[in-house]
Amino acid sequence: MRIGLLGGTFNPIHNGHLQIAEEVQKKLSLDRLLFIPSGDPPHKKREQIPSAEHRLEMTRLALFPYPHFEVCDIEVKRPGKSYSIQTVTELKRLYPSEKLFFIIGTDAFFDLPTWREAERLLTLCDFAILSRPGHPFSRLPDLPLLRSIDRNALMELDRGGESVYTFRIGPEASLHFIRIAPIAVSASEIRKRLKKREETKNLLPESVSSYIIKNKLYQEDKDF
Ligand code: ATP
Numbered sequence: 001m002r003i004g005l006l007g008g009t010f011n012p013i014h015n016g017h018l019q020i021a022e023e024v025q026k027k028l029s030l031d032r033l034l035f036i037p038s039g040d041p042p043h044k045k046r047e048q049i050p051s052a053e054h055r056l057e058m059t060r061l062a063l064f065p066y067p068h069f070e071v072c073d074i075e076v077k078r079p080g081k082s083y084s085i086q087t088v089t090e091l092k093r094l095y096p097s098e099k100l101f102f103i104i105g106t107d108a109f110f111d112l113p114t115w116r117e118a119e120r121l122l123t124l125c126d127f128a129i130l131s132r133p134g135h136p137f138s139r140l141p142d143l144p145l146l147r148s149i150d151r152n153a154l155m156e157l158d159r160g161g162e163s164v165y166t167f168r169i170g171p172e173a174s175l176h177f178i179r180i181a182p183i184a185v186s187a188s189e190i191r192k193r194l195k196k197r198e199e200t201k202n203l204l205p206e207s208v209s210s211y212i213i214k215n216k217l218y219q220e221d222k223d224f
Contacts, residue, residue, distance in 0.1 A: 003095060004033040004128065006103040007075070007084060009187065010055045012212065013037075013062045014204055016185030021069060023180045024103055024128050027164065033103075034072040034091075035059050038082040050217050052076040061207040085117045088124050100125040101176075106135035112143065119145045123170035131157070133182045137165075145169060153177075194218035 075082040137154040153165040
């Protein structure tokens with residue numbers, strides 16, 4: 001089986017996440033896709049965010065119509081900060097004979113050098129790196145393991161030529177750089193709109209909008 005792992009703060013989960021999941025599921029013929037909301041995200045610690053339980057519940061609601069998408073609470077349940085290296089190691093133990101794909105947008109991929117054991121993480125399973133507007137593939141993070149990547153191939157992807165470039169990074173792992181149709185949706189933009197009580201139709205699943213209203217999340221008088 002081929003299993004995709006899509007980690008995120010999901011603050012809140014939005015239609016962009018669902019769209020990238022559908023694209024990557026098709027492109028990599030994934031059998032299942034796990035959405036993994038972070039517990040206490042090390043990279044967003046100064047930002048006040050709704051509890052992990054709220055973000056987990058919104059994710060669960062959003063995935064309800066998709067039979068191949070599942071929510072995974074592994075990071076929410078783990079005490080302390082959420083590190084991807086721990087998550088992937090645990091999931092490899094849980095699914096020893098499946099092929100795992102760590103799914104990540106180019107914006108998050110560029111932050112990789114700040115992640116715990118980034119280079120080891122890159123060799124633990126395959127990576128699917130998805131284009132995100134404003135973050136071209138050719139601006140690669142500065143890690144020794146990535147030095148022999150073919151920059152021309154990445155520039156070609158940025159120009160809209162090919163749609164996938166695969167780079168073998170170790171005996172067990174490859175990086176798949178995948179150009180998808182641009183999706184101009186971000187959680188930060190949605191939070192701003194929610195604070196100002198602006199329209200979020202087409203940006204959020206209906207069930208998530210209702211949950212946000214019912215639980216009074218992302219209101220003007222709060223920091224999030
Ligand atoms: P924020 O605006 O708060 O940074 P976000 O919209 O990036 O939030 P996250 O939960 O941080 O949402 O994202 C989870 C993963 O989904 C990350 O790997 C991110 O790069 C990817 N992702 C989110 N939105 C898009 C998008 N529109 N296009 C491509 N990748 C995306």
